[in-house]
Amino acid sequence: MGILDKVTSAAKSATDKTKPSVDVGNLKTKILYEEERIVEIFTEMGKSFYKDPDGDHSKLRELCDDIDTRRRRILKMRLELNQVKGFKICPKCGMKLTDKFVYCGKCGTKLPDVSDENFSVLEMEGFYNEG
Numbered sequence: 001m002g003i004l005d006k007v008t009s010a011a012k013s014a015t016d017k018t019k020p021s022v023d024v025g026n027l028k029t030k031i032l033y034e035e036e037r038i039v040e041i042f043t044e045m046g047k048s049f050y051k052d053p054d055g056d057h058s059k060l061r062e063l064c065d066d067i068d069t070r071r072r073r074i075l076k077m078r079l080e081l082n083q084v085k086g087f088k089i090c091p092k093c094g095m096k097l098t099d100k101f102v103y104c105g106k107c108g109t110k111l112p113d114v115s116d117e118n119f120s121v122l123e124m125e126g127f128y129n130e131g
């Protein structure tokens with residue numbers, strides 16, 4: 001009975017050693033999906049306002065938060081994509097820097113860290129200027 005336990009645990013550890021690798025294609029698909037959702041939410045907001053311009057728009061506030069969440073998610077996924085390629089983009093000036101930099105060499109802005117749990121503090125200024 002002891003032997004069987006050892007065998008199953010050995011087989012288990014063999015399947016557990018999958019390396020955490022970033023699936024670039026999957027990330028790109030997810031970014032596209034979130035971008036489409038944001039456009040849809042903007043449309044929803046516009047329709048909701050149009051239907052009742054003088055009404056209660058507290059629901060729009062929720063949709064704004066939803067968009068913010070999705071923008072952060074996109075930003076994080078873009079950072080992950082860049083990290084795979086081995087570089088970082090300054091969120092302030094758009095300078096392209098190698099992965100090892102913590103601060104932007106051009107404007108001194110602290111560069112975002114993908115592993116940063118508190119991702120909500122990330123600056124999103126100029127997010128839509130990228131085109």
Ligand SMILES: [Zn+2]
Pocket residue numbers: 090091092093094095104105106107108109
């Ligand atoms: Zn910069």
